[in-house]
Amino acid sequence: MKGLVYNGPRDVSVNKVADPKIEKPTDVLVKITTSNICGSDLHMYEGRTSVEKGKVLGHENLGVVVEVGAAVERVKKGDRVCLPFNIGCGFCKNCERGYTGFCLTANPGMAGAAYGYAEMGPYQGGQAEYLRVPYADFNCLLLPPDAVEKEDDYVMLSDIFPTGFHATELAKVGPGDSVAIYGAGPVGLMAAHSAFIRGAAKVMLVDRHADRLKLAEKIGAIPIDDSKVDPVEAIMKLTGGEGADCGCECVGWQCHDPSHGHEIPNMTMNNLVKSVRPTGRLGVVGVFVPEDPKAEDKLAKQGQIAFDMGLYFQRGLSMACGQANVKAYNRKLRDLIQAGRANPSFIISHRLKLDEAPKAYDKFDQRGNGWTKVVLKLAA
Template sequence: MKAVVYNGPRDVKVKNVPDAKIEQPNDVVVKITTTNICGSDLHMYEGRTDFKPGGVFGHENTGEVVEVGPGISRIKKGDHVSLPFNIGCGFCKNCEAGLTAFCLTVYPGMAGAAYGFADMGPFPGGQAEYLRVPYGDFNCLRLPDDAREKQDDYALLSDIFPTGWHCTRLAGLQPGESVVIYGAGPVGLMAALAATIQGASKVMVVDRHPDRLALAEKIGCIPIDDSKASPVEQVLAQTRGEGADRGCECVGYQCHEPHGREIPNLTMNNLVGSVRFTGGIGVVGIFLPKDPGGADQLAKQGEIAFDMGLFWFKGQSIGTGQANIKHYNRHLRNLIHAGRAKPSWIISHRLPLDQAPNAYQHFDARDKGWTKVVLKPAA
């Protein structure tokens, strides 16, 4: 089968790799109909992780079940399914608590596993024609009869829609509260959509790319361009000097100031300044235990110079970590099915699999108009 293979920093190719197949009785094989390029893939694409050459990218996957193992009882051949990027067993202590991003069984020695992701197991990604899904009965979310009609909306259930939602929950957002979201990439825009659906009174989105800020404004958010003035000052001006009730970090450790210089602690410290006393901050932008390509010695060790004194003085709280996709995806699927959510408004490009190398190049460069890329292996 064909798949997007990582060769080294900023070098991916579509190559032939061994076919996905049933390896354990509880496996299923899914024919991938839509697989997305995620901002998290860019960390690996740029060589800023220890993702091994020869590995297959792709953790945002949707498709049709074509084969099931003898231990599968619920999922059937022909089902259209969304696949959470985190692979859970369904029976360990964390999975039973709904913390499927931190499964203790699937990848021994590590809490958590994922498709095509650095440090999260040997599982090939789904930027390919087919994908093996372990613990298929647990990990496959069956899609309703409009799966083909709304496939681009459902394609965002595997990661970014639930992750954006998760960020607002980590921050503790309540109806009627204001929220500031740092980052208008796909996850930040999904956090903005989530906050809107949840009844936030004011949603402010900080970025510097006009096309992304325009997408945020399209759903009623207040765009804040941090290249024009201090984002903290702009947020304070929008909130009568008090700061937002809640804040969301949707950028991660490779954040940059407007002139392009990487400053790993930039968004975290801006959030401390932007959020009110006793407010909450949610962090889903990726931060790693080690970053050999980091901008300074602290960053290389996975550390940042954090405004702990101001954070403590303001009595704020922080929630962090990858989203437990299964905790949210069924409910968000139902919102899409009922027409209450249409996350595909952020998709800028729908491309066949063989155009993945070109898509990675444009998306990594943050070229104008390249907001969210979905690949169609079956096209």
């Protein structure tokens, strides 16, 4: 089959790779119809992770079941399914508690497994024609009759929509709240969409890329361009000097100074602390890594940031963080899509074929040039 393979920093190509096969009786094989390129894929693309050469990338996947293992009971051949990016076994201590992003079985020696991602197990990704899905009865989200009609919305259930929703859950966004979100990339836009679904009265989205800020405004959020104004001052002004009720960090350790373009890994975190009112809550889903040897910042090389702990303590803030446990949200979010209450596909800027994926990675990596979210279309 054809698959998008990592060859080295900023070098990916569509190659012939081995077809996946049923390896355990709990597996199914899925013919991929849509697979997204995620901002997290760019960490690997840029050579900032330990991903091995030859890995097929892609963890935001949707398709049709074409082969079923002997022990699979719920999922049937022909079912249209969306696959959570985190692979869970369903029976370990963490999976039983709903923390499927931290499965203790699927990736021995580490909490958490995923398709086509660095250090997240031996699993190939879905930017390919076919994908092996382990623990299929647990991991496959069955899609409703409008699966083809709304495929671009449903594929967002694999990662980006639940991750944005997770940010608002960690921040405890509620009806009438004001919300400050740093980062208007796909995750930040999904956090804003989710905040409105949860009843937020005011959502302020900080970024500097015009295409992203236009999308933020389109869904009713207040765009704040941090290349033109101090974002903390802007948020304070919009909240009568109190600060937002809660905040979401949707950028991570690769955030950049708006003036000179240098990486400042602690910038968004510390700005968020200053932007949220005393006793407010922070939800952090932007990626921070245990170590980054190629970072410019000395602390970041060791996976650390200079955090304004004193101000955080003084303001009595609380914080929760980590990757989304997709299965905690995907069924309810699926039902919101089916009911017409959620339409996460509004973030899509490009629909391309698999053979165009290398170009898409290059364009998406440049950021701010209209390439907001890329979906790869592989089959009908």
